[in-house]
Amino acid sequence: MQTSIAVMNASGRTGQRIAQALLNAGCRVVALGRSADKLAALQEQGADVCLGDPADTAYLSAAFEGVHTVYGLLPYDLTEPGYLDSQRRLGEAMASAVRQAGVKRVVFLSSLAAEQPGGTGMIRPMHDQEERLRAIPGLDVMCLRAGAFMENLYGALPVIREAGIVADGFLPDLPVPMVATRDIADAAVQALLDPAWHGQQVREVLGPRDISMNEVTRLLAQSLGLPQLAYVQLPRGELERALTEAGLAPDVSALTGELMEAINDGRVRTTFGRSAANTTPTGMQSFVHELAEAYRAG
Numbered sequence: 001m002q003t004s005i006a007v008m009n010a011s012g013r014t015g016q017r018i019a020q021a022l023l024n025a026g027c028r029v030v031a032l033g034r035s036a037d038k039l040a041a042l043q044e045q046g047a048d049v050c051l052g053d054p055a056d057t058a059y060l061s062a063a064f065e066g067v068h069t070v071y072g073l074l075p076y077d078l079t080e081p082g083y084l085d086s087q088r089r090l091g092e093a094m095a096s097a098v099r100q101a102g103v104k105r106v107v108f109l110s111s112l113a114a115e116q117p118g119g120t121g122m123i124r125p126m127h128d129q130e131e132r133l134r135a136i137p138g139l140d141v142m143c144l145r146a147g148a149f150m151e152n153l154y155g156a157l158p159v160i161r162e163a164g165i166v167a168d169g170f171l172p173d174l175p176v177p178m179v180a181t182r183d184i185a186d187a188a189v190q191a192l193l194d195p196a197w198h199g200q201q202v203r204e205v206l207g208p209r210d211i212s213m214n215e216v217t218r219l220l221a222q223s224l225g226l227p228q229l230a231y232v233q234l235p236r237g238e239l240e241r242a243l244t245e246a247g248l249a250p251d252v253s254a255l256t257g258e259l260m261e262a263i264n265d266g267r268v269r270t271t272f273g274r275s276a277a278n279t280t281p282t283g284m285q286s287f288v289h290e291l292a293e294a295y296r297a298g
């Protein structure tokens, strides 16, 4: 029988690639999202599109009806205030709907440091959601704990253009696990299609190797043809002010400041150690070319 898999946030970076791969693998795919336009291409290829608000338990329960496996995540709009409340509502709705619809397996996109109950800023809701999902009796749960997304670096481009520097909160020489979202999606597809795992699992997705912002900046400088490009570490208060000026909600800026402190203190790291199982292929060397293309396209 065809496996039936619901993909939450199917218009997003990981969700879109996952839904596509599952269709190619012959699964029945239920693609969830809020925008018909963004899901039209998946619908044309055979996905059942289910539109609604992912904080609405009734909508999610109906979308999960008859579904064996769910790919779940907690989406966000970083310009909207009230991040922790909104993430809690989304998390509770997902867990209730999984329970009500009798879903058998969930692959949940989480983050490094989600094993910690607090002091991790933006990551805390993912800790809470891992706990909610693990509390559902009989549910098989795989938490994919990702490193920092390489795509976060798109946020550096306007600052390079305006100020001629790369500015962020990371310690300049601190090696950080950075991973491309396409590799996270591929790891999720592997977990979604693999019938061998059961119970409560955690897998990390770390990128090819840890890399510092100084090194990222050197690679970007080469790729952009800007040899003078330098990395500047912003102190926490300055980082939070800059993020709010750039349009993030003030509570999101403060939670990012807290997260940055956790990263710089070495609290956001692998708990298993690096291995072939948590190392992914896309390297920063090739990713910076995509960033440079976006920079040149303006």
Ligand SMILES: NC(=O)c1ccc[n+]([C@@H]2O[C@H](COP(=O)([O-])OP(=O)(O)OC[C@H]3O[C@@H](n4cnc5c(N)ncnc54)[C@H](OP(=O)(O)O)[C@@H]3O)[C@@H](O)[C@H]2O)c1
Binding pocket: 009, 011, 012, 013, 014, 015, 033, 034, 035, 038, 054, 073, 074, 075, 076, 077, 109, 110, 111, 112, 146, 147, 148, 149, 152, 181
């Ligand atoms: N950035 C990092 O370094 C990092 C690291 C580890 C884990 N994560 C986690 O990764 C997840 C993001 O995954 P992704 O990159 O695949 O997604 P994504 O591309 O960021 O998803 C974008 C889509 O989310 C939807 N969305 C935005 N705000 C929403 C809201 N308030 N309610 C419902 N939907 C909303 C919108 O889709 P529609 O308008 O079509 O509905 C938007 O197109 C988050 O849970 C994040 O915490 C991030």
